[in-house]
Amino acid sequence: MxxxxxxxxxxxxxxxxxxxxxxxxxxxxxxxxxxxxxxxxxxxxxxxxxxxxxxxxxxxxxxxxxxxxxxxxxxxxxxxxxxxxxxxxxxxxxxxxxxxxxxxxxxxxxxxxxxxxxxxxxxxxxxxxxxxxALDYVYVEKSNDDTVTLGFKNDVKNLKGEPGPEKSDNQADRSQSVQQVATEDEQSFKSMEPVASNYEKGARQNPEKGQQIATPEVQSYEDNTPVVSQMQKAPNTTGVADEMSLSSALYAQELENGYQLVDSTPKIVMTLTKTSLSDIYAAKSNTQSGIVFRRDGKWLFEYVAGGETVQKELNIKF
CATH class of the missing domain: 3.40.50 (Rossmann fold)
Structure with missing residues (x-):
């Protein structure tokens, strides 16, 4: 075996x-x-x-x-x-x-x-x-034709000093500007009309100066008294997520040619592809590729890391 x-x-x-x-x-x-x-x-x-x-x-x-x-x-x-x-x-x-x-x-x-x-x-x-x-090598040249050409045939660009075309009733007025959406057919409009401020003139005479909140829709003033931050630096968990996911319960979701294993988040942790043998799958996680098989009632993930063969037990719920 x-x-x-x-x-x-x-x-x-x-x-x-x-x-x-x-x-x-x-x-x-x-x-x-x-x-x-x-x-x-x-x-x-x-x-x-x-x-x-x-x-x-x-x-x-x-x-x-x-x-x-x-x-x-x-x-x-x-x-x-x-x-x-x-x-x-x-x-x-x-x-x-x-x-x-x-x-x-x-x-x-x-x-x-x-x-x-x-x-x-x-x-x-x-x-x-x-x-x-045994690899049957054949050179495959990489294609550079992956760019998308966008058409803007309905766009009108007015030159300085030249009169622009008359606007129809269904066009935006001067308080609107064009916001280009990155598709060939779709454009949307975002209103640029000024919004009234709730700032009161008397606030400037207040000895306790306020701090302006700079948002497009609203302006308000709040006390700038210093506040002690309670924010804590998050622990560095880089490289730990995959190990934690593999050690916790994984739930098998059936695909056309195998399964995808998700954790409780849910997040896809690994994909299993069927082979010609029962209970043996070609497996691929976010960082490793190998096989998953069942032995003595346990599911094992076997892969090569640093020239060594590694096995990890998986808790799979089918």
């Missing part, structure tokens, strides 16, 4: 990784990886470039960047070799990091017991690359 759950979790994270990698146009390979003394030592650089290129990635060396990548380094991901080799075993992972040096994808660990360094690195890197080859 444990092995099967690990397989489901790995497949779930692979789908997320594929979506992330598809946003990047280039893979940048260094000619000398960190930890090596020479360029392309043990043919590591040429091997990595060959593996990526053969699997549909647009792969370049770091000293031969195309113009668009040179202008915008965030179009590409840089390859890094993470090595934890021992005396008898070569162990390495392929890490893809973005222009902000953030790790976007970490491959499975490749191993080799070959004594010859060239053979051992070839075998370990090739094994590590298998998890990248």
């Amino acid at each position: 444990r092995i099967f759950l690990s397989f489901i979790l790995t497949a779930f994270f692979a789908l997320n990784a594929q979506g992330q990698l598809n946003d990047y146009k280039y893979i940048v390979v260094p000619k000398r990886f960190d930890g090596f003394k020479k360029e392309n030592q043990y043919q590591t650089s040429t091997l990595v470039k060959h593996l990526f290129a053969n699997n549909g990635f647009n792969t370049v060396y770091e000293d031969a960047l195309p113009n668009d990548l040179n202008a915008n380094r965030c179009l590409g991901l840089r390859v890094r070799l993470d090595e934890k080799s021992s005396m008898f075993t070569t162990k390495t992972k392929l890490v893809l990091e973005d222009c902000n040096n953030q790790d976007i994808f970490i491959s499975q660990e490749g191993r080799s017991r070959e004594k010859d360094f060239k053979l051992s690195y070839n075998e370990a890197i090739t094994e590590a690359f298998n998890s990248i080859a």
Whole structure:
């Protein structure tokens, strides 16, 4: 059961990784990886470039960047070799990091017991690359056509010194100004007509000066005697809300393909998507993605954080 759950979790994270990698146009390979003394030592650089290129990635060396990548380094991901080799075993992972040096994808660990360094690195890197080859990478260029064009064909702009069009009976008078609503068809009017003040002239002779309340509709005066504030600084609860929600009772609301879990607020804490297996769901909270499954009568949320597999018990009310 444990092995099967690990397989489901790995497949779930692979789908997320594929979506992330598809946003990047280039893979940048260094000619000398960190930890090596020479360029392309043990043919590591040429091997990595060959593996990526053969699997549909647009792969370049770091000293031969195309113009668009040179202008915008965030179009590409840089390859890094993470090595934890021992005396008898070569162990390495392929890490893809973005222009902000953030790790976007970490491959499975490749191993080799070959004594010859060239053979051992070839075998370990090739094994590590298998998890990248399984992603079926296809570059998807981001669209910039998300802007909305607003039409104002009925608007009239009067130039200084030129007479404006005559107003019809159903138009606002001079005491009204146009307040544009951000839709193509709708405009509303907000009255700008002055409102009478309840300020009394004799109040100025009062030795206890008042404080004017500046609101558009009303003006009044109140005593400005200092008042001791009883406001207390709210405690910092950043990062605690999700932990508290997961530990409290969660109520399942059925969706077309699963459930959404809400707390007593109510606030949506997590969404569960059905899988082909009973009592196993793909799960996504505000901060984590993983799986939710039932074992020994308890519902558990399993996810990966900091390279470690974490399990949290959930109190779900179906």
